Amino acid sequence: MNNNTSSQYWFTIEPYVYVSVGKNAALLYNTLDGNTIPVKQQKIRKLIGDLYRKDNCGVILLTGNHIDDKDMQSFIIDLRNKFMGDIIDTSLSSGKPVQLMPKLNLQTDIKRLKQDEFRSTGEHIMQYLQETTVHFDNKINADTYCKFLSQIPRWNKLRLVNLWDYEQRNTLMNFLILSSVMTVIITPYDKITVQNLSLINIDIFKLHIIIDFPADMQQLHEAWTVLSGQKCPAQFVFKIASDKDYEQSEIIIDQYNIKDYKLEPVYTGNNLSFFEKNIFLTEEDILSEPLSMREIFARQALNTFDFGKIHVMSNGDVHANLNQPVLGNINTHNIQEIVYKEMNEGKSWLRIRDQKPCTDCIYQYLCPSPSNYEIAIGKPNLCHVVENK
Amino acid sequence: MIETSVFSSPTKNRNTYLLSGHSYLSFIHPALKEDSEDEYYRKKYQYLKSKGFFKDQECFNNLRINPHFVKDSIVNMTQLVFEVTDACNLKCKYCAYGEFYEDYDVRYSKKLRTEQVKPLFDYLSDLWENESAESYNKTTYISFYGGEPLLNMSFIKDVVGYINSLNIRGKLFRYTMTTNAVLLDKYMDYLAKHKFMILISLDGNSENNEYRVDFNGKNSFDRIIKNVDLLKKKYPDYFEKHVRFNSVLHNKNTVAGIYDFIHSKYSKIPSISELNNSGIRADKVAEFGRLYRSSESLYQEENYKEIERELFMNAYSYKDAVMFLHQYTGHVFKTYNGVLIDKKYKKTVPTGTCIPFSKKIFVTVNGKILPCERIGQQFSLGKISEEGVEIDYDAVAEKYNKYYDSLENQCSKCYRAPSCVQCLFYIHDIGNKPICHGFMDRSVFSKYIAANMTFWEEHAEDYQKVMDEVIIN
Ligand code: SF4
Ligand code: SF4
Ligand code: SF4
Numbered sequence: 001m002n003n004n005t006s007s008q009y010w011f012t013i014e015p016y017v018y019v020s021v022g023k024n025a026a027l028l029y030n031t032l033d034g035n036t037i038p039v040k041q042q043k044i045r046k047l048i049g050d051l052y053r054k055d056n057c058g059v060i061l062l063t064g065n066h067i068d069d070k071d072m073q074s075f076i077i078d079l080r081n082k083f084m085g086d087i088i089d090t091s092l093s094s095g096k097p098v099q100l101m102p103k104l105n106l107q108t109d110i111k112r113l114k115q116d117e118f119r120s121t122g123e124h125i126m127q128y129l130q131e132t133t134v135h136f137d138n139k140i141n142a143d144t145y146c147k148f149l150s151q152i153p154r155w156n157k158l159r160l161v162n163l164w165d166y167e168q169r170n171t172l173m174n175f176l177i178l179s180s181v182m183t184v185i186i187t188p189y190d191k192i193t194v195q196n197l198s199l200i201n202i203d204i205f206k207l208h209i210i211i212d213f214p215a216d217m218q219q220l221h222e223a224w225t226v227l228s229g230q231k232c233p234a235q236f237v238f239k240i241a242s243d244k245d246y247e248q249s250e251i252i253i254d255q256y257n258i259k260d261y262k263l264e265p266v267y268t269g270n271n272l273s274f275f276e277k278n279i280f281l282t283e284e285d286i287l288s289e290p291l292s293m294r295e296i297f298a299r300q301a302l303n304t305f306d307f308g309k310i311h312v313m314s315n316g317d318v319h320a321n322l323n324q325p326v327l328g329n330i331n332t333h334n335i336q337e338i339v340y341k342e343m344n345e346g347k348s349w350l351r352i353r354d355q356k357p358c359t360d361c362i363y364q365y366l367c368p369s370p371s372n373y374e375i376a377i378g379k380p381n382l383c384h385v386v387e388n389k
Numbered sequence: 390m391i392e393t394s395v396f397s398s399p400t401k402n403r404n405t406y407l408l409s410g411h412s413y414l415s416f417i418h419p420a421l422k423e424d425s426e427d428e429y430y431r432k433k434y435q436y437l438k439s440k441g442f443f444k445d446q447e448c449f450n451n452l453r454i455n456p457h458f459v460k461d462s463i464v465n466m467t468q469l470v471f472e473v474t475d476a477c478n479l480k481c482k483y484c485a486y487g488e489f490y491e492d493y494d495v496r497y498s499k500k501l502r503t504e505q506v507k508p509l510f511d512y513l514s515d516l517w518e519n520e521s522a523e524s525y526n527k528t529t530y531i532s533f534y535g536g537e538p539l540l541n542m543s544f545i546k547d548v549v550g551y552i553n554s555l556n557i558r559g560k561l562f563r564y565t566m567t568t569n570a571v572l573l574d575k576y577m578d579y580l581a582k583h584k585f586m587i588l589i590s591l592d593g594n595s596e597n598n599e600y601r602v603d604f605n606g607k608n609s610f611d612r613i614i615k616n617v618d619l620l621k622k623k624y625p626d627y628f629e630k631h632v633r634f635n636s637v638l639h640n641k642n643t644v645a646g647i648y649d650f651i652h653s654k655y656s657k658i659p660s661i662s663e664l665n666n667s668g669i670r671a672d673k674v675a676e677f678g679r680l681y682r683s684s685e686s687l688y689q690e691e692n693y694k695e696i697e698r699e700l701f702m703n704a705y706s707y708k709d710a711v712m713f714l715h716q717y718t719g720h721v722f723k724t725y726n727g728v729l730i731d732k733k734y735k736k737t738v739p740t741g742t743c744i745p746f747s748k749k750i751f752v753t754v755n756g757k758i759l760p761c762e763r764i765g766q767q768f769s770l771g772k773i774s775e776e777g778v779e780i781d782y783d784a785v786a787e788k789y790n791k792y793y794d795s796l797e798n799q800c801s802k803c804y805r806a807p808s809c810v811q812c813l814f815y816i817h818d819i820g821n822k823p824i825c826h827g828f829m830d831r832s833v834f835s836k837y838i839a840a841n842m843t844f845w846e847e848h849a850e851d852y853q854k855v856m857d858e859v860i861i862n
Binding site for chain 1: 400401402403404406412413414415416417418419429433436437440521522523524525526527528558559561563714715718719720721722723724725726727728729731842845846849850852853854856857860861
């Protein structure tokens with residue numbers, strides 16, 4: 001090292017900082033506390049970009065020119081104050097350090113596996129199945145269901161929709177009790193009766209009670225009375241399509257002092273303004289909760305809403321997402337084939353923000369995965385950050 | 390109790406790194422300390438502390454296995470290896486069944502018979518058909534190992550015939566073989582037809598290959614080369630895609646010599662293995678020591694940098710450094726679930742040993758069943774007899790748990806634990822009072838971080854390539 005080194009520095013950013021590069025700007029995001037530094041100036045964007053150059057491997061030598069630059073100085077001061085990066089005097093070391101910059105490396109990424117002729121895109125896929133929702137009417141007999149359900153992994157959560165109308169429900173329930181599958185029964189509140197609840201008086205069951213609006217307060221009260229005499233744990237799911245629905249849900253929650261509940265917006269086809277006002281994201285919403293690096297990676301790799309979930313329709317057809325094509329049918333396909341198909345050809349589990357305008361946006365993977373609302377509304381982005389027509 | 394955050398010793402370039410909680414590894418200013426004289430770094434230390442750094446770590450590697458682990462591993466098996474025969478048509482000086490070693494069964498030039506393994510196939514196909522597998526369309530490798538497997542071709546043909554007749558939804562099979570290539574001329578048509586992936590043992594050029602001798606002490610080199618050249622000429626495509634070389638490192642060759650010869654002659658990058666130095670007979674230790682050459686010897690060679698780079702993942706140094714970054718950067722995930730689910734508190738078993746049968750099932754010529762071919766046969770976990778296959782899942786789990794128990798004291802205090810690759814079967818006196826020589830306390834681990842980061846400082850431009858291209862899981 002020559003004697004000059006006291007005026008030279010290694011510049012690096014912390015590996016817990018996620019760097020998001022958009023079309024016209026970049027954003028540094030501290031995954032430990034959610035702090036950010038927007039980067040608009042070209043020269044600073046270049047500096048950041050250079051960190052990612054193969055030969056730099058996360059560290060750049062800062063010399064006199066850089067250090068004298070006022071903008072550069074204020075950027076570095078901000079970076080250091082937020083503990084998001086540092087400059088370190090090169091005289092402390094005798095050679096270049098490296099910073100192993102964050103970059104998602106998913107070993108069994110489907111695209112990677114496809115390129116390797118000795119690997120299969122079906123590796124470990126059954127681990128991925130986390131939740132199966134079965135929608136009943138009377139088209140399929142209980143034995144077929146039991147056979148199908150016996151193939152699903154033991155950790156899978158089961159959700160049953162419209163169970164009360166299924167004639168062979170006793171056979172099915174006996175099977176579930178014997179194999180101790182954790183099961184959620186999805187039911188409208190007007191189906192909460194003493195007789196129905198007597199069927200599920202066992203600790204593997206939980207109720208999700210759907211409340212649509214306008215709610216029938218009399219019925220609701222009856223349901224509440226029945227429930228109060230039972231032990232079965234219940235969550236209330238309010239389907240909200242307007243401000244009015246929201247107000248009514250608040251009244252109900254207050255009146256019954258409901259602790260376990262969820263508000264679920266519903267797109268009806270003509271309540272876009274409700275969505276724009278309440279659901280569309282602003283920059284503030286996106287940055288409101290700090291995300292870990294892993295959570296950001298997850299949004300790069302998969303759809304955090306849909307991944308691991310399938311729906312079995314009443315005719316046996318299976319979808320990963322009800323808006324997407326059928327993957328198979330439980331009468332003809334086994335569960336592995338269905339999951340394999342979704343991983344290889346499906347459009348749900350691996351649906352990420354890889355469309356414009358999100359691909360140009362600095363919030364691309366800081367934003368939640370695209371949800372069903374994007375599909376229903378027919379827009380790739382439900383936000384106020386980039387308004388696209 | 391061990392700490393989550395460890396500062397590295399200085400690297401060769403005198404840089405310092407901080408490693409924390411298995412998922413954070415950063416180049417830092419050496420003044421970053423709790424009692425630093427520099428106020429900024431004192432504050433930064435406190436900031437990191439408030440975010441969960443510099444804490445004691447809960448012991449995470451104290452998991453024990455249950456019989457389900459064993460059964461699931463068999464259902465999802467990756468590789469079934471047959472010791473087709475213990476006979477060989479060579480008498481290599483360093484053979485694992487030769488003069489240096491003591492931990493294998495007495496050998497009588499036996500051959501596995503098809504009827505002998507029939508119960509195993511019944512057992513496996515029953516599991517494959519009736520149990521829900523974790524993967525779909527994943528390849529199961531059926532491997533033939535010896536002795537010299539080509540000495541028992543009738544068995545190999547029977548097995549291939551049987552496997553090809555199976556039709557199990559979602560199961561694919563491939564065949565692999567390790568051979569000395571002496572009989573390759575005779576069987577290459579068959580091997581090429583069934584797309585066997587073959588691994589040819591060859592230690593370099595003629596001089597390098599001097600320990601690979603026949604029963605008259607004659608070097609097998611000429612014969613092997615003649616056969617390999619013929620294979621290359623007759624089946625060029627097959628040769629390119631399915632044939633690989635492995636060389637054993639010893640005092641008659643060098644990493645550079647092996648690489649130069651095999652790469653220039655066959656345009657292939659050989660894998661290079663060290664001699665197994667466990668289970669050496671007491672009276673042979675000195676002689677073995679003269680023969681043994683470690684892969685570290687590469688660094689004494691003149692142009693080691695280029696060779697190492699060419700060998701890439703076939704070089705131990707790359708393999709180790711890649712494992713290191715897979716384990717500690719927090720950027721590498723094995724499966725989609727890994728990235729979806731926070732696994733900070735995921736429990737693992739002690740040591741780096743595979744869960745029994747999760748890598749392989751190895752069947753010896755005597756019908757013993759082991760978790761792989763690289764461990765002493767006294768560790769067998771079951772057998773095939775006329776009555777059928779005897780693998781007692783409970784007993785296997787209990788046996789492993791006892792091995793784990795005997796190491797618990799060391800593993801729970803070992804800083805190397807998250808990236809441990811130590812197989813317990815290589816630890817002397819396992820199950821009683823074993824001592825693991827891989828144990829790392831804080832200060833050894835600091836040096837271990839420094840050694841790895843020195844590697845990355847010297848190979849900085851390979852980081853991207855490794856992240857983009859290498860699959861090891
Ligand atoms: S939805 Fe798309 S465009 Fe809107 S903020 Fe998120 S990433 Fe950006
Ligand atoms: S050497 Fe040990 S860890 Fe490796 S496959 Fe064999 S038994 Fe498993
Ligand atoms: S290196 Fe040895 S002591 Fe450390 S975790 Fe591995 S087996 Fe245990």
